[in-house]
Amino acid sequence: MTDLKIGHLITGPAERDAIHIAIVPLVAGEELCKGGKVRLSSTDQTVALGADYFENQAIGIIDPFLDEWGVEKGQKFWCFLFPGTVTGMRHHWQHPAFLEQREPLPAVEKWLRDFADRWHFDFNELIREATKAPSSGPLSNYVTAHGIDVHGAQDLGGEDRMFWDHLEVYTGQRFSQEHRDGLCWTCTC
Secondary structure: OOOOOOOOOOOOOOOOOOOOOOEEEEEEOOOEEOOOEEEEOOOOOOEEEEOOOOHHHOOEEEOOOOOOOEEOOOOEEEEEEOOOOOOEOOOOOEOOOOOOOOOOHHHHHHHHHHHHHHOOEOHHHHHHHHHOOOOOOOOOEEEEEOOOOOOOHHHHOOHHHHHHHHHHHHHOOOOOHHHHHOEEEEEOO
16 A cells, blocks of 8 residues: 555656545534635534635645535534644544543543653643743743653654643543643653
8 A cells, every 4th residue: 555645746656546535514603605615613623714814724625526616614524634734533633623532531631641651741730830821932831751861842752742632532622723832841850
């Protein structure tokens, strides 16, 4: 199987293949065009709005295979989530824009505690620093690994994204990308 990069031009040899695309049913909060980018309403995770002027908030596109030109306000449609944005997949996908508890809370807490142990973070400091509002711009809150080199989120092997997903379920809060970027992962070295 080749490493397909949907959303990018093909730069090497390619053959026919098949893919899975995460989809979610949404209700149009305004008139929308098929194939257009959408974002979630800030007050209702089941309502989609156009994302033309809110590019950083776009989560996917309206079903491009609709026979109609688009969707009228109040109509339900399939939203195709952007490739590479789904953070976990079993038989039911997970996506940071949709908060819902699929695992029992004890399992979420166990994952967070295991994450803290694996990376040598103090669990209470980790939760406290990650959930408090950034105090003075980017990298204003610190969580410190003890006895292991961690010099930023890039050293966590992609687990930082899973951490934020679990933390949102654990706390019932949503954390913006700006908030996430405000946490500095560091070590004692």
